[in-house]
Structure formats: C-alpha cells, structure tokens
Amino acid sequence: MSLYTLQKISQCFDGHDLHQKTIQEDEILFWQGAALDYVYYVISGEIRSERYLMEGRELVFYRGQMGSILCEESLYFDKYLYTGVATVDSTVLVIPQASFSQVSETNPEFTKQIIRCMAQRYESSLMSREILMIKSADQRLLAWLNFLMPNGETSIDLSQKMGTLASEIGLSRESIYRSFKKLEEQKLITRDHGSVTLIKQS
Numbered sequence: 001m002s003l004y005t006l007q008k009i010s011q012c013f014d015g016h017d018l019h020q021k022t023i024q025e026d027e028i029l030f031w032q033g034a035a036l037d038y039v040y041y042v043i044s045g046e047i048r049s050e051r052y053l054m055e056g057r058e059l060v061f062y063r064g065q066m067g068s069i070l071c072e073e074s075l076y077f078d079k080y081l082y083t084g085v086a087t088v089d090s091t092v093l094v095i096p097q098a099s100f101s102q103v104s105e106t107n108p109e110f111t112k113q114i115i116r117c118m119a120q121r122y123e124s125s126l127m128s129r130e131i132l133m134i135k136s137a138d139q140r141l142l143a144w145l146n147f148l149m150p151n152g153e154t155s156i157d158l159s160q161k162m163g164t165l166a167s168e169i170g171l172s173r174e175s176i177y178r179s180f181k182k183l184e185e186q187k188l189i190t191r192d193h194g195s196v197t198l199i200k201q202s
Contacts (some may be wrong), residue, residue, distance in 0.1 A: 017099070020092070036071060036074045038096060047086055048063050061124070069114065071084075074101070155195055
C-alpha cells in the first residue's frame with residue numbers, strides 16, 4: 001500500500017543504515033509482541049500479516065506485496081501487532097525504527113503517505129471482519145473472492161494462497177473445497193488449476 005518505489009524509498013532514507021534481507025517461503029520475518037525495532041519495505045515477493053487471536057486461531061488480515069511498507073505503526077507502538085511470514089521467497093529492505101521515525105518527523109509528504117497506507121489497511125481490516133461475519137460458507141468465500149479481486153479484473157491466481165485461505169476466512173479446508181464446488185455448480189465461478197474466475201451475473 002505504498003506509492004513509493006525502491007528508488008524513492010532509498011532517497012528518503014539517504015544516509016541511514018538500511019540493508020536488504022532475503023527470506024524463504026514460510027520463514028518468519030518478525031513476531032507479534034516482539035519489540036518493534038525495524039520497519040520493512042517489500043522489494044519482491046509477499047509478506048502476510050498474521051494475528052494470533054485469544055481463542056488460538058490465527059487470522060491473516062493483510063498481504064504486503066512489492067512496494068508495500070510493513071510495520072509503519074511503529075510511529076505509535078513499540079511492539080509488533082502481528083507476525084510477518086513470507087508467503088513466497090521474498091526480499092525486503094530493512095529500515096531501523098529510529099530512522100523511520102526521524103524521516104517521518106522531517107518529511108511531511110512521506111508522513112502523509114504513511115498515514116494514507118495505515119488508513120487503507122484499516123479499511124481492509126474492517127472489510128475482512130465483515131466477511132468473517134457471513135454465516136454461509138459459500139457466500140463468505142464468494143465475498144472474499146470479490147474483495148481480493150484486483151480492480152477491473154475477473155480472474156485471480158490463488159495457487160500461492162490456498163495454504164492460508166482457511167485462516168483468512170475462518171473456514172476449514174473441507175468447507176472451502178465444498179464451497180468452491182457449490183459456487184461452480186451455481187455457475188458463479190470457474191476454476192482452472194489455481195486460477196479462479198468470477199462469472200458476471202446478468
């Protein structure tokens with residue numbers, strides 16, 4: 001959720017001690033509750049944000065892809081609010097929290113962008129919560145597909161998301177498979193390997 005390119009980020013933090021870090025699929029980048037020492041800019045791949053709930057479940061509420069800044073809430077909190085896990089092999093730019101705070105204080109335009117990112121993420125979290133409240137499994141899955149679909153698109157590749165789909169929408173894998181089949185029978189979607197296409201209703 002960032003409009004900044006890697007070049008622009010590097011310019012903003014010119015003179016600060018930044019470094020790149022490569023992590024493998026399913027490797028944890030940071031832990032929920034740990035001291036928030038670093039902010040991350042996603043150069044490639046995807047880092048999913050998982051929050052562990054009191055009842056023991058985990059909830060995936062955000063996926064940081066190329067160009068995303070993660071943990072910008074370090075401006076207001078001193079601990080990570082969620083756990084960051086690599087969905088695929090990924091590379092991030094590691095920004096010390098002290099550097100992030102300093103640039104935010106001296107660069108108003110950068111701060112505006114960070115606040116905008118946090119507002120968009122909050123909106124996304126609210127939508128995720130609404131989807132989780134849908135009782136019907138197939139309707140919850142359909143709502144999630146519509147929510148996840150890029151603007152103007154009708155198809156999405158879920159091949160790298162199936163492993164975490166259950167935790168994202170609060171359904172068992174068995175329920176998800178049954179719901180996919182039901183949506184296909186209702187001619188609301190089609191599937192081709194890992195790709196799902198929404199069928200427009202007349």
